[in-house]
Amino acid sequence: MAEQKSTKNADTVYSTLLEMLDDRHWKYDRVDDQRLVHFTVNGEDIPMEFLIHVDLERDLVIMMSMLPFAFSPEKRVDGAIATSHANYKLADGCFDYEYETGKIMFKLTSSFVGSLISKQLLAYMIDVSCFTIDHYNDKFLLLDRGGLSLEDFMKSF
Numbered sequence: 001m002a003e004q005k006s007t008k009n010a011d012t013v014y015s016t017l018l019e020m021l022d023d024r025h026w027k028y029d030r031v032d033d034q035r036l037v038h039f040t041v042n043g044e045d046i047p048m049e050f051l052i053h054v055d056l057e058r059d060l061v062i063m064m065s066m067l068p069f070a071f072s073p074e075k076r077v078d079g080a081i082a083t084s085h086a087n088y089k090l091a092d093g094c095f096d097y098e099y100e101t102g103k104i105m106f107k108l109t110s111s112f113v114g115s116l117i118s119k120q121l122l123a124y125m126i127d128v129s130c131f132t133i134d135h136y137n138d139k140f141l142l143l144d145r146g147g148l149s150l151e152d153f154m155k156s157f
Contacts, residue, residue, distance in 0.1 A: 010056040013117045020119040043134035059113045063125050071102030071144045078150045086136050089157050092128050106133050
């Protein structure tokens with residue numbers, strides 16, 4: 001019985017997500033059997049690709065966006081410090097940094113255990129993610145390419 005309820009909740013959240021994206025007239029790809037949606041948003045400078053997964057096992061909406069570049073090996077320590085500093089400043093979401101590859105991913109989650117997820121919450125998740133990524137992605141890239149020092153990166157926030 002609990003498994004049926006959890007599946008129904010996940011299906012409801014997934015339907016709400018699709019309705020919200022349709023309300024925005026956004027184009028997206030979907031994988032219904034995995035409750036997964038993929039779309040791209042154009043930012044001020046670098047396009048942002050998103051995956052949203054309605055995770056049945058953990059009762060979570062998981063939004064992820066991999067930045068389209070990686071820190072070069074000689075800048076990976078700076079990348080680790082910069083992502084840590086950026087995360088300290090964030091109210092919602094976080095940047096995950098993989099030191100071995102220099103890749104950065106932004107992630108934001110919301111639980112739907114015993115609750116309903118509204119279109120407004122899903123829209124908030126997308127909007128805050130877009131704002132946050134758009135605010136930081138060019139600065140991370142400039143840091144990697146030598147156009148911004150780590151000190152200036154940290155002073156700019």
